[in-house]
Amino acid sequence: MESADLYRASSSFRRGVLGSEKQWFGNFCTIFSREDDEESLKWAALEKLPTYDRLRKGILTTMTGEASEIDVHSLGSKRKNLLERLVRVADEDNEKFLLKLKNRIDRVGIDIPTIEVRFEHLTVEAEVYEGSRALPTFFNYFFNKLEKETPAYPQRCEWYHQAIKVKSSLMNDITFGSSKFWKDHHLVALAGKLDPTLKVIIHSFREVSYNGHDLDEFIPQRTAAYISQHDLHIGEMTVRETLAFSARCQGVGSRYDLLAELSRREIAANIKPDADIDVFMKAAATEGQEANVITDYILKVLGLEICADTMVGDEMLRGISGGQRKRVTTGEMLVGPALALFMDEISTGLDSSTTYQIVNSLKQYVQILKGTALISLLQPAPETYDLFDDIILLSDGLIVYQGHREQVLQFFEFMGFQCPERKGVADFLQEVTSRKDQMQYWARKDKPYRFITAKEFAEAYESFHEEEDLERSLQLHLIKP
Secondary structure (H helix, E strand, O other): OHHHHHHHHHHHHHHHHHHHHHHHHHHHHHHHHHHHHHHHHHHHHHHOOOHHHHOOEEEEEOOOOOEEEEEHHHOOOHHHHHHHHHOOOHHHHHHHHHHHHHHHHHHOOOOOOOOOEEEEEEEEEEEEEEHHHHOOOHHHHHHHHHHHHOOOOHHHOHHHHHOEEEEEEEEEEEEEOOOOOOOOHHHHHHOOOOOOOOEEEEOOOOOEEEOOEEHHHOOHHHOEEEEOOOOOOOOOOEHHHHHHHHHHHHOOOOHHHHHHHHHHHHHHOOOOOOHHHHHHHHHHOOOOOOOOHHHHHHHHHOOOHHHOOOEOOOOOOOOOOHHHHHHHHHHHHHOOOOOEEEEEOOOOOOOHHHHHHHHHHHHHHHHHHOOEEEEEOOOOOHHHHOOOOEEEEEEOOEEEEEEEHHHHHHHHHHOOEOOOOOOOHHHHHHHOOOOOOHHHHEOOOOOOOOOOOHHHHHHHHOOOHHHHHHHHHHHHOOOOO
């Protein structure tokens, strides 16, 4: 009798517990269903707005899961929370974030714009002084100005004839196509910022072209960004203010037009985008903001969050470190809408770990969003060198090698030189064309060593199969005038 009562009591208890669980689960589903319905209603109302208003508003989910409509022009403190959800740790989450951006664009069939930059048989020369006239003195400056204004007068001076003005070749009959890597004047020329006093000799129909268009057909400074190796900043501005000022000067470029077309196609296909990605893209395409979400994103990617509110400083004002200042120089151009990046020695003053992080982030951007980056580095570490797709080796103004990174050692073995097993490939490439260091890499025991000049390397490269592949690729993409 006691066991029967116990069974009935336990059965009653189970029914009570199960009943309460069903009731709780039903309330739970009702609550979340109501929240989903409210969010769907917000999205529906947002889609009915005019294009201008629709691209300025988004749906942002709070930490409690509540969706609210916001104006992306005034994110305020919500901007930091948004980036924390998208890119919590730059090294781990940046690639996932870029893939989300690309997937949203690909889902509606929009092709991301790409840039092809090309040289064809280009030679650049500069006239320089030798001897005492090359010294930066007051008298040299005075007579140089006098020579420029009145060319006949300095010839009357007896000491003038002792100074010799010679021609120096900076680039010698160079052909270039697609996304390759250059140095100094090559990067400046590609960005359309070559000094007008330099003498440019053209051996073909085109000097520099972007997707087949000459530099006088558009404004290259709005398409390309040149990042100098020199750090020139306003010392009294903080790091955040410097990047924000640069972002406002450069504008948003084609981001707004891309977002408008993207939004139109999503509405037509009845696609609801990821709310956080939508807010980020709308904030990035909004002009006139004092603090842009792109600025905070670049601060995180470049590891500058720790000094974001510190003055940059200069020779007279103490500020951030030299390595941080170098990253600010890089960040000034990355915050803009440029599709082609020409970067000159961005690793100077940085440790190998930071350099790897920055170059890896740039690689992710280039490969995922189809960008173009030309980077020159000073003695990169092996792990950083392995991040590059293509290598260009220049010596004495000539192309010694231009092609895939995996093929570069094969070419020099073809020429009789071998890189030692424990030698960094980047260091080997810098030394193999040097008269002082070349001999140690000679590998042909059956032939006596002799110095191979840059001109001989360049001529031999023309018969190497990488050159044939490159020429074939250029012909396939050649745009006739």
